[in-house]
Amino acid sequence: MATLTVPRPAATASVPVGPMLSMFDPVYLGVDEFGQPVYVVLAYRNMLIAGEPGGGKSGLIQNITAHAFLAAGTRPVLLDPKLVELGMWADLAEEFVGPDIDHALVTLRRVQQVMNNRYAWLLANGRRKITAADGVTVIPVILDELAYYSATIGTKEQQAEFIALVRDIVARGRACAIPVIAATQRPSVDIIPTSLRDIFGFRVAFRCTTPNSSDIILGHGWAHSGFNAADILPTNQGVAYLIAEGGVPALFKAAYLRDDQINGLVDHATWIRTNHTRPPAPASANALAA
Numbered sequence: 001m002a003t004l005t006v007p008r009p010a011a012t013a014s015v016p017v018g019p020m021l022s023m024f025d026p027v028y029l030g031v032d033e034f035g036q037p038v039y040v041v042l043a044y045r046n047m048l049i050a051g052e053p054g055g056g057k058s059g060l061i062q063n064i065t066a067h068a069f070l071a072a073g074t075r076p077v078l079l080d081p082k083l084v085e086l087g088m089w090a091d092l093a094e095e096f097v098g099p100d101i102d103h104a105l106v107t108l109r110r111v112q113q114v115m116n117n118r119y120a121w122l123l124a125n126g127r128r129k130i131t132a133a134d135g136v137t138v139i140p141v142i143l144d145e146l147a148y149y150s151a152t153i154g155t156k157e158q159q160a161e162f163i164a165l166v167r168d169i170v171a172r173g174r175a176c177a178i179p180v181i182a183a184t185q186r187p188s189v190d191i192i193p194t195s196l197r198d199i200f201g202f203r204v205a206f207r208c209t210t211p212n213s214s215d216i217i218l219g220h221g222w223a224h225s226g227f228n229a230a231d232i233l234p235t236n237q238g239v240a241y242l243i244a245e246g247g248v249p250a251l252f253k254a255a256y257l258r259d260d261q262i263n264g265l266v267d268h269a270t271w272i273r274t275n276h277t278r279p280p281a282p283a284s285a286n287a288l289a290a
């Protein structure tokens with residue numbers, strides 16, 4: 001049974017930064033109701049994040065993305081139809097997919113192939129899962145707005161293939177260091193059927209409009225037992241329920257990175273990953289915005 005890791009570090013404990021971080025380390029998400037830090041280990045678990053627009057999903061995704069890029073031995077794959085939520089990391093990503101279903105499908109097929117290769121390697125070595133000691137890169141697949149690819153753009157066949165690929169990577173990726181972190185602002189059964197929801201080891205419910213949507217994320221019956229994301233005030237952005245497989249939902253407030261802080265982290269990650277500083281924005285981009 002997975003449980004939330006909420007360590008209480010000594011006052012003198014230092015924060016691991018830069019190349020010492022690993023995707024096998026606990027990822028900092030924010031603080032719980034008692035002001036204690038909330039960490040989760042994502043190398044072997046997938047995370048589903050859902051809630052109404054403006055609740056704070058992208059803020060949480062940003063924390064996880066920053067950890068992924070500051071960690072050594074990761075090749076994050078990003079899918080962001082809005083472009084701007086994860087776009088600042090695009091140059092460092094293994095692949096960055098915008099609002100393009102063909103690109104999304106090609107990318108996920110590639111990830112699936114890597115996953116199949118890793119399973120073949122595990123089988124050949126009589127092993128069942130990849131560990132940090134194997135030195136294999138972790139490929140976090142970070143997806144901001146699942147519903148865009150599964151219900152908004154593309155043909156029915158493309159949407160179905162997209163969902164089948166996500167489902168397969170969520171189901172099999174965790175043993176071979178390919179965790180999926182997926183967000184959606186549409187917590188409804190057509191977007192998150194129970195069979196898909198239940199294979200996400202961690203689920204996060206930001207404010208929802210109804211107790212039913214809250215249950216679609218956390219699991220049936222939690223709203224009735226008092227764990228109801230519809231009770232989170234709209235003004236309390238960043239607050240969410242987190243449930244780990246087999247556990248009980250717990251309220252927490254996600255840490256929030258401002259744009260200038262994200263840019264500072266991108267600069268730092270660029271330096272540690274490429275040994276170069278980040279080039280300034282092209283003049284053409286500035287002209288477009290004028």
Ligand SMILES: Nc1ncnc2c1ncn2[C@@H]1O[C@H](COP(=O)(O)OP(=O)(O)OP(=O)(O)O)[C@@H](O)[C@H]1O
Pocket residue numbers: 051052053054055056057058059060185206237238239253254255256
């Ligand atoms: N953890 C947080 N602490 C404080 N403020 C937050 C936090 N998370 C989000 N906010 C505020 O709420 C706004 C919306 O957050 P965010 O973009 O993350 O929501 P979202 O759920 O991703 O919305 P959408 O579905 O439209 O993308 C932010 O611009 C910020 O002002």
